Amino acid sequence: MNKRGKQFIFLATVLVFLLLSIKNTSALGISGTTLYDKIDFQPGLEKTYNFRVGTETTHPMNYKIYAKEDLAPYITTSISEIFVDPHSGFDFSASLKLPDYLSPGMHYGYICVMETEPMGGPGSSIGIKTEVCAVIQVKVLYPGKYLVINNFDAVVTNRQVQFILDVENLGTEDIISAKPFIDIFELNRTEKLASVEGQAQPVPSNTKATLTAFLDAGLFNVGDYLAKAIVNYDGLEANASKQFKIGELEVRLVNYTKEFEQDKISPMEIEVESLWNQEIKNVFVEVSISKNGEKLPDMRTPSETLPPWGRTILKTFFDTNGLAAGDYDASFRINYENKITESSGTIKIKERKLESPKLSLSLNTILLLIVLVLLILLILLVLRRKKRKEQQ
Amino acid sequence: MMSKRGKIDILSVFLVATIVLSIITTFIVLNHINAMITGWPTYTPTSAGQINVSIDSNLTILLTNYNMSFGTGYVVNDKVHATINSSSVVTTAILQGANWTNTSAFSPQRFILRNDGNVNATITFTSSATAAQMIGGTNPDFKYNSSAKDTNACKGNLVDWISVTGASQNICANGGLSPTDTKDEIYVDVLLQIPYDVVGTKEAFFVFSATAAPGNP
Numbered sequence: 001m002n003k004r005g006k007q008f009i010f011l012a013t014v015l016v017f018l019l020l021s022i023k024n025t026s027a028l029g030i031s032g033t034t035l036y037d038k039i040d041f042q043p044g045l046e047k048t049y050n051f052r053v054g055t056e057t058t059h060p061m062n063y064k065i066y067a068k069e070d071l072a073p074y075i076t077t078s079i080s081e082i083f084v085d086p087h088s089g090f091d092f093s094a095s096l097k098l099p100d101y102l103s104p105g106m107h108y109g110y111i112c113v114m115e116t117e118p119m120g121g122p123g124s125s126i127g128i129k130t131e132v133c134a135v136i137q138v139k140v141l142y143p144g145k146y147l148v149i150n151n152f153d154a155v156v157t158n159r160q161v162q163f164i165l166d167v168e169n170l171g172t173e174d175i176i177s178a179k180p181f182i183d184i185f186e187l188n189r190t191e192k193l194a195s196v197e198g199q200a201q202p203v204p205s206n207t208k209a210t211l212t213a214f215l216d217a218g219l220f221n222v223g224d225y226l227a228k229a230i231v232n233y234d235g236l237e238a239n240a241s242k243q244f245k246i247g248e249l250e251v252r253l254v255n256y257t258k259e260f261e262q263d264k265i266s267p268m269e270i271e272v273e274s275l276w277n278q279e280i281k282n283v284f285v286e287v288s289i290s291k292n293g294e295k296l297p298d299m300r301t302p303s304e305t306l307p308p309w310g311r312t313i314l315k316t317f318f319d320t321n322g323l324a325a326g327d328y329d330a331s332f333r334i335n336y337e338n339k340i341t342e343s344s345g346t347i348k349i350k351e352r353k354l355e356s357p358k359l360s361l362s363l364n365t366i367l368l369l370i371v372l373v374l375l376i377l378l379i380l381l382v383l384r385r386k387k388r389k390e391q392q
Numbered sequence: 393m394m395s396k397r398g399k400i401d402i403l404s405v406f407l408v409a410t411i412v413l414s415i416i417t418t419f420i421v422l423n424h425i426n427a428m429i430t431g432w433p434t435y436t437p438t439s440a441g442q443i444n445v446s447i448d449s450n451l452t453i454l455l456t457n458y459n460m461s462f463g464t465g466y467v468v469n470d471k472v473h474a475t476i477n478s479s480s481v482v483t484t485a486i487l488q489g490a491n492w493t494n495t496s497a498f499s500p501q502r503f504i505l506r507n508d509g510n511v512n513a514t515i516t517f518t519s520s521a522t523a524a525q526m527i528g529g530t531n532p533d534f535k536y537n538s539s540a541k542d543t544n545a546c547k548g549n550l551v552d553w554i555s556v557t558g559a560s561q562n563i564c565a566n567g568g569l570s571p572t573d574t575k576d577e578i579y580v581d582v583l584l585q586i587p588y589d590v591v592g593t594k595e596a597f598f599v600f601s602a603t604a605a606p607g608n609p
Contacts, residue, residue, distance in 0.1 A: 027508065029452025035511055035604035036449075054452065110603065118597035119458035126460040126582055127597040128503065132451050135604055 027056035041140040071109025104142040146171035154244035161215040175203040178233040187224035222247025223277025253343040262352040274306040286333040453602040456504035463496035477583035503580040512605040515564040521596040533585030541577035567605020
């Protein structure tokens, strides 16, 4: 390489290092005593929050400090905009002053800091700005009794299903008795299979409670079910529903083609059975054949839908051309609903018999042939007599 | 006139200085980020042998790449549109560079977001433009997707290729982005469907918004 070429490579290396030293990162952070404050509404409540903001940019940046969401009119910030050097930070405070009235329910105020200029220079198809927000959540109670179900869960064990209802009284009055009633349905069916109920318990104003009920799982087949819960509280009702499974979704191998002939492409039929009470879509089988550890190319059946508790035959084709006769190991992977059931067995490849042409004659043909032979014999006999007469 | 040896010596010094500068810059930046996420511990001895420390909540979002450029190119002749995306994932539906002829390097970098604070975060974004506003033409599309960089990052709360609306949209919902090192980083990818009948530079910008989530990480 000549001198100029070496210099070019050297300068290019320098340029690469210079480019690597330029960081393509940006960071924005906000910190404070709390970044998610949950408050129960009090008319005229005042509260101050102190925040520190840390930044990480390649160049000086302007930041906007503002409040959003429905509590924004009640929040003021000590600064609304600030220009900051790279790798720097600033402090600010936000004051909340709640009004005398807010409608019942949850209200939110976000206190946010946002970059005002998009990062990413000319030529960027997509540039970005970053924003970080602290949250104030204000809960306003409903007048009277108001129970909500925050979560409804079904924990299934071998013997029983435990229904768990996380409830909260968002009303201003105490609830003396909250009792869960749960109806069980097979999924996508309207016929009610069973009903269970749990213990009643009080839920004071602005508190949470957990209600439970139990179902004997042994009474049900495996499958998908739906639980509809009604919580009766002092003459009022709250509703929720939850889908749950009893047992394990399963498809099993029933039977498969076990014998094949050499040097042929033959269908391989694989019968599978659903042990589930709902339709199972996209069921297919992958088949691996091997002999003495040597694996043949895998085969796969098309996908089919299995009816509830039903069976179906999935078909693929096995090419035995060039394969030696004998026993082979077969493994079957039944794929369905993100699950796989594996089974194994053996198949046999039989030697191909060389067929000798068979003479198959019908009775009519045989009779015809006999008649023909007799006719020929008769003609020969007649001809012989005629010849003898001529000689005499 | 400087000798050949002299020139090489100067360039060598320049190279070493650049390497040192790069290392120092990296050190300073990392040091600064660490300082930023630590919060303000305040130590107040109240009696002999007793120390109190209060640690602030901190929400810091780090964007490893903020510059997604698809370069330049054009829609292949006789095709109604081209589809380009920043993801390395190629499926039948989401082709990378389908029907697209590059006239510059095609290497859009994915956005990488990391929760560098100490609270769980909900991540949303708002785009400055929709497909029609940004790209225009006949049947344009502008989609985004969020996926885990760290295994289990934002598990169950990610978004699979949906169209950009211009309103606030989820990237990692329900306070799903943990500050835990092993699951604090996600990718955000962009897909553009470019019709045959548009030309010019097309740009948009996203506002990535991180909101503190209730509860502990």
